[in-house]
Amino acid sequence: MSKRLELRFSNQEGRNVTIALDEPGDPVDEExxxxxxxxxxxxxxxxxxxxxxxxxxxxxxxxxxxxxVYEE
Known part of the structure; x- marks a missing residue:
């Protein structure tokens, strides 16, 4: 299983922007x-x-x- 931390923002045009970090530390520090x-x-x-x-x-x-589920 892989984990990814996604930080999601809005930009000046109101569109969504995601910055992703692979394998964040555990536990995650919300603050x-x-x-x-x-x-x-x-x-x-x-x-x-x-x-x-x-x-x-x-x-x-x-x-x-x-x-x-299938592999050759």
């Missing part, structure tokens, strides 16, 4: 994530095709399991 997201916005660390990131939407852990 540190929120602080990091605020810093990304305040310092214009990333710019998307729709402009600067302007709002935090959410952060989530996505877990993925792959079960092979």
């Amino acid at each position: 540190a994530i929120e602080t990091a997201m605020a810093t990304i916005i305040n310092e214009n660390a990333f710019i998307s095709s729709g402009g600067e990131l302007v709002n935090k939407r959410d952060a989530r852990i996505v877990e993925r399991t792959v079960n092979t």
Whole structure:
């Protein structure tokens, strides 16, 4: 199973932008994530095709399991 931390923002055009980090530490520090997201916005660390990131939407852990059902 793989894990990914997704930080989701809105940009100047109102579109969603996701910054993903593979294999985040466990347990996840929610306060540190929120602080990091605020810093990304305040310092214009990333710019998307729709402009600067302007709002935090959410952060989530996505877990993925792959079960092979057929293999040659």
